[in-house]
Amino acid sequence: MTTRTLRIAMNGVTGRMGYRQHLVRSILPIRDQGGITLPDGTRVQVEPVLVGRNADKVRELAEKHGVEHWTTDLQAAIHDPATDIVFDASMTSLRAATLTEAMKAGKHVYTEKPTAETLAEAVELARLRETTGVTAGVVHDKLYLPGLVKLRRLVDEGFFGRILSLRGEFGYWVWEGDVQSAQRPSWNYRTADGGGMTVDMYCHWNYVLEGVVGTVRTVSSQTATHIPTRWDEQGNAYEATADDAAYGIFQLETPGGDPVVAQINSSWAVRVHRDELVEFQVDGTEGSAVAGLFHCVAQPRSATPKPVWNPDLPTTERFRDQWIDIPANAELDNGFKAQWEEFLADVALGRPHRFDLLSAARGVQLAELGLRSSAEGRRLDVPEIAL
């Protein structure tokens, strides 16, 4: 059996996502399980190189996890002939430059979202991938969540009949930081630092909508900054300049050409009365389903009750009990790791990754149009991006 090793320069591994999801939950377990196996039996092993600004922090991580290679020199790591893949989970504002340099150096790239701060930059990255021919992948983690995998399977099985609508509810209370510390970084609430609910979540919602139902054709969105003052990591009060909630309505088109209406509420100023922090309900002529991060329940047309509206009588029906649990019927691994494994196979086989820089550009486009729709108070078309 032949074994190949892919060396991955991992930039931003001291950050929340870079460390927890990509290093600890994905690349190290892949390394420790001996890599992945291609259809022809070839083993592909990974060799991470940790990259970060702070030598002490990066060295400590490398020692803690038994990683041989680390550096504070991102440029050298990108241009090192031994590097196969450049991964980026650093700050969003630095991303486009890193990805550009890596692709120009002929390296495959794998990156966190969003790929750029503006649509123009995101499209440029997608164009550069076309001209360089490297394999590029962008984290589309929500589509690998067990709940959404089950939801997508129901779509593939034709469970819904004609899909009519999708409703998404995302959010939780993010503490202001005065009495209890905030559980998200303060830059998330400052526009100048790339913060804001729309910028953060609409790039996810675009691929979720595409991946479950169909293409987004229009957007109308209303943003809000419900909490105008927050307290930062040092306990200092600051003005929250970015939106902490976005209420969006999207017109979608299924691959079969059917129109579908989607609504997604996203808020960091909402208290949870749900089973999970995000839930999507899809209603179709033949059935409905509700999916969260892990669970998915469904109700077929034949088992749909017939409630009658009567404000004079208290509700005795237990509506939640009328749904059936959808089993996974498979081992569903951590979503970040599952996508990494798929991406590594694509690199080894020299083929494109299905969630690429063009899909990511559509996500950046939806965020831009969402903010514009809110500012201008109108519904906007989502034009197709041509490379």
Ligand SMILES: NC(=O)c1ccc[n+]([C@@H]2O[C@H](COP(=O)([O-])OP(=O)(O)OC[C@H]3O[C@@H](n4cnc5c(N)ncnc54)[C@H](O)[C@@H]3O)[C@@H](O)[C@H]2O)c1
């Ligand atoms: N896929 C998801 O669900 C998801 C969730 C959260 C964040 N993200 C994305 O991941 C990225 C990182 O977010 P995070 O929450 O881990 O942030 P973080 O603040 O925890 O980490 C940011 C990383 O960038 C580095 N960094 C910060 N400033 C830098 C500078 N000036 N020069 C070089 N490096 C610098 C930090 O050292 C750290 O390693 C963001 O682009 C964010 O949009 C994705």
